[in-house]
Amino acid sequence: MLAVAAVAVMTVGMTACGGTDEGSDGGGTTDKTTKVGLAFDIGGRGDKSFNDAAALGLDNAMKELKIEAKDLEAAASESENDKFERLKLLCTDGYNPVIAVGFVYAGADPKTGPLAKAAQECPDTKFAIIDDQSVTAANVAGLVFAEEQGSFLVGAAAALKTKSGTVGFVGGCDVPLIKKFEAGFKAGVEAAKAGTKVLSNYLSTPADKCSGFNDPAKGETQAEGMYDQGADIVYQAAGGSGTGVFKAAKAKGKLAIGVDSDQYNTVEADLKEVIITSMLKRVDVAVYNFIKDHAAGKFTAGPLVFDLSKDGVGYSTSGGKVDDIKTQLDKYKQDIIAGTIKVPSA
Numbered sequence: 001m002l003a004v005a006a007v008a009v010m011t012v013g014m015t016a017c018g019g020t021d022e023g024s025d026g027g028g029t030t031d032k033t034t035k036v037g038l039a040f041d042i043g044g045r046g047d048k049s050f051n052d053a054a055a056l057g058l059d060n061a062m063k064e065l066k067i068e069a070k071d072l073e074a075a076a077s078e079s080e081n082d083k084f085e086r087l088k089l090l091c092t093d094g095y096n097p098v099i100a101v102g103f104v105y106a107g108a109d110p111k112t113g114p115l116a117k118a119a120q121e122c123p124d125t126k127f128a129i130i131d132d133q134s135v136t137a138a139n140v141a142g143l144v145f146a147e148e149q150g151s152f153l154v155g156a157a158a159a160l161k162t163k164s165g166t167v168g169f170v171g172g173c174d175v176p177l178i179k180k181f182e183a184g185f186k187a188g189v190e191a192a193k194a195g196t197k198v199l200s201n202y203l204s205t206p207a208d209k210c211s212g213f214n215d216p217a218k219g220e221t222q223a224e225g226m227y228d229q230g231a232d233i234v235y236q237a238a239g240g241s242g243t244g245v246f247k248a249a250k251a252k253g254k255l256a257i258g259v260d261s262d263q264y265n266t267v268e269a270d271l272k273e274v275i276i277t278s279m280l281k282r283v284d285v286a287v288y289n290f291i292k293d294h295a296a297g298k299f300t301a302g303p304l305v306f307d308l309s310k311d312g313v314g315y316s317t318s319g320g321k322v323d324d325i326k327t328q329l330d331k332y333k334q335d336i337i338a339g340t341i342k343v344p345s346a
């Protein structure tokens with residue numbers, strides 16, 4: 001699916017190459033349009049999770065800045081060359097900056113993968129990649145997050161809320177990034193209630209192209225198994241497959257924890273009751289800030305880290321199910337920011 005949108009709410013005084021000159025105002029300020037390209041990961045708009053968070057960042061930027069945008073979808077079975085061609089298409093069509101949504105755009109070898117190749121062939125285009133800092137080039141920024149910190153907070157929530165003494169974790173793909181979610185979650189569980197059992201499972205591996213991020217049926221099956229083993233709360237870091245986890249929780253009369261977005265506000269109405277909180281990963285903030293900086297002529301290559309201190313991660317309170325433990329969770333948050341608590345990332 002290809003979505004093209006444009007909006008002008010306020011003018012931007014400065015834009016990097018790739019913009020279109022629209023003329024000047026009475027004061028002599030150049031009025032330009034920033035052309036932003038967004039290359040989605042598997043699931044695209046509508047996944048109610050990771051991709052939607054990136055799309056929200058773009059949409060928010062479009063409400064405030066003079067932007068023309070194009071976003072392109074990914075296919076489940078595509079090759080690394082397909083990913084390169086998507087980035088290259090945006091570049092050659094004049095979109096600058098171009099944002100790659102997901103570590104898959106780094107490829108198996110970040111030195112020769114889709115993004116590195118596109119950055120080399122489009123040296124005047126500024127790129128950003130979400131969830132990766134392995135691609136090193138003068139025109140590439142890595143927008144990365146302290147997922148382990150946010151996961152610690154929802155792990156603490158799970159431990160404080162469990163009645164069975166067993167909770168679960170479902171990861172979309174067995175890769176280092178998702179291991180950060182698991183590590184933080186387990187640390188939070190242990191900190192809040194030592195001895196609480198944590199069941200863990202992954203829906204896919206890189207060998208099957210991390211298909212577990214877009215397989216709700218498999219997510220439902222894995223979560224059902226955890227609930228049958230005694231878990232009463234399951235945290236999912238599985239993208240579009242998370243809907244299956246929520247359905248399993250509903251069917252079993254159990255609870256679940258969302259990820260990336262405040263999923264209490266994105267799921268179907270009949271699933272809201274099972275979500276006690278979500279680990280907020282502010283991909284929208286990262287995308288918005290990157291676009292805004294670029295429109296102002298600012299660009300910094302290399303990793304840009306969004307952690308608790310920058311509100312890059314956190315936890316949601318929608319639905320009111322963690323209101324009674326919010327003081328405890330916020331204390332953990334402050335201790336992490338202060339460095340009193342060191343959260344493991346592996």
